[in-house]
Amino acid sequence: MSYVDEIYERVVNQNPGENEFHQAVKEVLDSLRLVIDANEEKYRKMALLERLVEPERIISFRVPWVDDKGQVQVNKGYRVQFNSAIGPYKGGLRLHPSVNQGILKFLGFEQVFKNSLTGLPIGGGKGGSNFDPKGKSDREVMAFCQSFMTELHKYIGADEDVPAGDIGVGGREIGFMYGQYKRLTGLYEGVLTGKGLTYGGSLARTQATGYGLIYILDEMLKHNGKELAGKTVVISGSGNVAIYATEKAQQLGAKVVALSDSNGYVYDKDGIRLDIVKDIKEVRRGRIKEYADAVPGAVYTEGKGIWSIPCDIALPCATQNELNLEDAKALKANGCFAVAEGANMPSTREATDFFLESGMLFMPGKAANAGGVATSALEMSQNSQRLSWTFEEVDAKLKDIMVNIYAKAADAAKRYGVAGNYVAGANIAGFEKVVDAMMAQGIV
Secondary structure: OOHHHHHHHHHHHHOOOOHHHHHHHHHHHHHHHHHHHHOHHHHHHOOHHHHHOOOOEEEEEEEEEEOOOOOEEEEEEEEEEEEOOOOOEEEEEEEOOOOOHHHHHHHHHHHHHHHHHOOOOOEEEEEEEOOOOOOOOHHHHHHHHHHHHHHHHHHOEOOOEEEEEOOOOOHHHHHHHHHHHHHHHOOOOOOOOOOOHHHOOOOOHHHHHHHHHHHHHHHHHHOOOOOOOOOEEEEEOOOHHHHHHHHHHHHOOOEEEEEEOOOEEEEOOOOOOHHHHHHHHHHOOOOOHHHHHHOOOOEEEEOOOHHHOOOOEEEEOOOOOOEOHHHHHHHHHOOOOEEEOOOOOOEOHHHHHHHHHOOOEEEOHHHHOOHHHHHHHHHHHHHHHOOOOOHHHHHHHHHHHHHHHHHHHHHHHHHOOOOOOHHHHHHHHHHHHHHHHHHHOOOO
16 A cells, blocks of 8 residues: 555544545645655655644633623634644634534645745644624624633744634634733734734735635636636635635626525626625625625525536635535536635535546635735734735735745646646645655654
8 A cells, every 4th residue: 555545544544524634635645646656765764644644733622601691602612733844833713613623624734735835934723613603792702702712822822823714703703812812911912813904914914815816816827828807707605705806806807797605696697796795794794695685687596506607717715615526517518617716625526626637727725715824924924023014015925925826836736747737736836845844853
């Protein structure tokens, strides 16, 4: 049995029931097989892959808080500190009922390679809780966030572990957590990113993941003789990533015709009116179906099915495994030629394989959605220097980073004889930097 297969089998056996983590490890190891086989003796001796797939540390804790009725509630909290070979742990906090240790291990593992691709000195981590902020009052969210941070603060710091937002964690939640961290430690430091602009946040951070997705999509299209202007785009999700991917795509001349949320999707043949979406989602915290009530001609459909809408480009920006093989085949049949992932692993393995085998342009999430964490790292830099850069400065740095990520993925794929396979290219490029650092630092 090859070293790759041994390690995958070990992961499955030692982490039962953690299917998303198994999926992420298999996808990465399969695309790294060329590199690993060429260095098998050296890597085996150093137990390199065994260390790579095992988090350095997992913190699990209870989070008690009191709801508005005076009832004590208890949630589970986690922080997975996966790999710090190239810098302090960096990765979001997710608040969603689906959160469990396996999900966070998958996200943390992906984060290691994504952060490496940015070229910035940040390791990989992820955390969160099965708390659901939807339907909760501001006071309840604050009570949870303060309790969560009361435990988490012992394990994080500006040069140790710097969490950020993710699903369910926006500016409100980051503010409550940062206030509690400062209260407990007495430190005013860049320990969280995604902060408000009045207390150390970075301009362009809100837009970063969505803008970055479009920047790398545009670069991929240009290098393959195509352009974004005039193309029809379907985007899943209607949160932060989807909204700002829509904004930048429209600025570059594309027509976005569909968005979704967990209940259903809306189709507007004339192009999504972003001002209405922002009002629904960012101001009223409503559901995407309200768009159809506000815009004549727009159609709302309950449930799944957004990938059945004909388009040139598809951007899954909602959640993991939202796009399956049947969806991929429907996209191809309806004329879609490019897919770029704005979420973490939103395409199933079967869908990813289909995109690659059918000749579609495909940019995986660890490359395509790295703009958010890249700008979080830029926020860390500003905090360390006690500076605040302009929107234009941050946006220009973000664009440069995304262009460089494309170049790294394309170069690595070409070097290993799989030109155009950006999944392999992104994994190899991210892996090379992390492994060099791990080898240099000894058995730790």
